[in-house]
Amino acid sequence: MSAMTRPRPRVAAAAAATAAAAALALTGCSSTGSSGSGADQVGFVTVKGTNVSKAEPGHRQDAxxxxxxxxxxxxxxxxxxxxKVVxxxxWGSWCGPCRGEADDLERVWTKYKDQGVQFLGINTRDSEKTNAVRFEQEKGVTYPSIFDPAGTQLLKFPKGSLNPQSIPTTLIVxxxxxxxxxxxxxxxxxxxxxILQPVVAEPKQ
Structure with a gap:
């Protein structure tokens, strides 16, 4: 009986490791650094139990x-x-979660583009533009993306708003x-x- 039970801790540990890896894959392609939580420099407050943060009008920083x-x-x-609401x-063509969310992004873009909404991608860490173009073609992406292989544009965002290591990230402007x-x-x-609809519904200033 003892010989049969010895492998179980190893199996349990392997299962736990697999589950952790799967959770990481679902949340993003990289976990280096901190993406920020709670209130921070740009007024974002994290919605409890989610990967979403919001900033109320009057507490927002310029993009x-x-x-x-x-x-x-x-x-x-x-x-x-x-x-417009942007x-x-x-994203990057090398990023699995980016590939997983592309269809959903395109669906929401198609639904809202006639409601004063514009989608804009920032493609990063793709050394070859052809890889990014192929990604868009395969996924049927129709909105534009800036080609930013070195992450130069990402570094322009104020501290606390965007962690260049956390990809994919979606921001509402x-x-x-x-x-x-x-x-x-x-x-x-x-x-x-x-997170998009409430911003679209805000009265124009």
Missing amino acids: PDISGETLEGGQVKLSDYRG VLNV DRDGKLAARAVGGTVDDALES
């Missing part, structure tokens, strides 16, 4: 005017969309160009709408 060349070869900057998604919400890790359409 940086990121800019650059898109994967299609055009030029874009965040301020081009002032007056969904910024940081309100009509006044201020950071209103953040979701760290892969995002499904229902979760994204839960």
